[in-house]
Amino acid sequence: xxxxxxxxxxxILGTLNWTWNSIIFEVPWYTNYFWGLIVIxxxxxxxxxxxxxxxxxxxxRKDFWLDAxxxxxxxxxxxxxxxxxxxxxxxxFADLGISMTSLALIDISIWPMWAQLxxxxxxxxxxxxxxxxxxxxxxxxxxxxQVHHSVKEMGFAAHLRYHWMENILYKPLKVFGVMILxxxxxxxxxxxxxxxxxxxxxxxxxxxxxxxxxxxxxNNPVMHLYHHAYNLPEGKQFGMNYGISLSVWDYMxxxxxxxxxxxxxxxxxxxxxxxxxxxxxxxxxxFSKKEKQV
Numbered sequence: 001x002x003x004x005x006x007x008x009x010x011x012i013l014g015t016l017n018w019t020w021n022s023i024i025f026e027v028p029w030y031t032n033y034f035w036g037l038i039v040i041x042x043x044x045x046x047x048x049x050x051x052x053x054x055x056x057x058x059x060x061r062k063d064f065w066l067d068a069x070x071x072x073x074x075x076x077x078x079x080x081x082x083x084x085x086x087x088x089x090x091x092x093f094a095d096l097g098i099s100m101t102s103l104a105l106i107d108i109s110i111w112p113m114w115a116q117l118x119x120x121x122x123x124x125x126x127x128x129x130x131x132x133x134x135x136x137x138x139x140x141x142x143x144x145x146q147v148h149h150s151v152k153e154m155g156f157a158a159h160l161r162y163h164w165m166e167n168i169l170y171k172p173l174k175v176f177g178v179m180i181l182x183x184x185x186x187x188x189x190x191x192x193x194x195x196x197x198x199x200x201x202x203x204x205x206x207x208x209x210x211x212x213x214x215x216x217x218x219n220n221p222v223m224h225l226y227h228h229a230y231n232l233p234e235g236k237q238f239g240m241n242y243g244i245s246l247s248v249w250d251y252m253x254x255x256x257x258x259x260x261x262x263x264x265x266x267x268x269x270x271x272x273x274x275x276x277x278x279x280x281x282x283x284x285x286x287f288s289k290k291e292k293q294v
Contacts, residue, residue: 011087015080031190037075037197044156044201053208053221053263057153061206067157069279074160078167108186116186121195121245127173128244133255134169136239141169144286149228150275152267154221159197159204163286199245208263216251219243222261223250230266233257 021027022034029035049059108116135145144163151158186192202209203224210220219241227241240257243250250256276282 007087008084012080012084015083019076019080033190033193034076036194037071040194040198040201041071041156044198044205044207048155048206051207053206054153057155057206061153061155063151063153063161064155064157066279067151067155067161070161071157071159073279074162074164074167078164082167082171113186113188117188117192120186120189121192124174124192125196125245126249128170129242129246129249131170131173132242132244133238135166136242146269146272146275147282147285149267149269150272150282151228152272154204154206154225154228154267156201156205159200164283165286196245208261210261215247217246217248219245219247222263223247223256223258225263225265225267226257226259228265228267230268230270230272233259 018027019034022032025032025035108119111119135141144165147163148158148161148166151161199219203219203221205221207221210222211218215223223241223243227239232239236255236257240255241247241250242255247256276285
């Protein structure tokens, strides 16, 4: 039992220490997720200010500061808290003979680094796309995902506005994605993570960009705006445009939908007026009374 307790404690203290060292620049700059997130956020926000798509949207849009807090809560504070739980489970599974290589389908560690990173990026993105579909398809999951869809004005910080329960679902499935790759996460995986953060920020930003022909591969703000649309088209009652970084999955599985690109789209979902306006209220949301899913 002490083995589990120590694993739980060491993981939390280790994550806390790494986060603090990131804040005071005591980690390599290219793995500094704290300041990396701030730099990416400021760059995308600056582009929003210089080249706004919806010109009548304020620089400090509705819920700007709430969403900014979500960024740091989900990316750092909750990560510190939950790291102990994941380490506890990792030790428990190891005692049962289940390791990171138990489900390995391929071993990418012998591949060139660029190939490792590419496959790592594609596999994790598909896992997140699939998880995102589940969040919309099952009412018990949709209840938590409604926090993200309660955004009424899109901006970069809306990217990381989501209920903490989504971490509980996403993380294990992402770990599964790593396990089928031989349990190997490339040493340069920070490249993939920073690319994913940048794309996610752009997708939620007040910037009009579609990437030309690459729109069939990369998700973009125009496509993702319709993912947040209040009014859903016939036959797509569970939503559309589920892509995280890549749009190719939506085109492949026929869940794409972009009728126009004016940017004048009402956001939210039917019944979003019941969503609390405070962080604490939204964190408790999903555990309260059920609402009919739309």
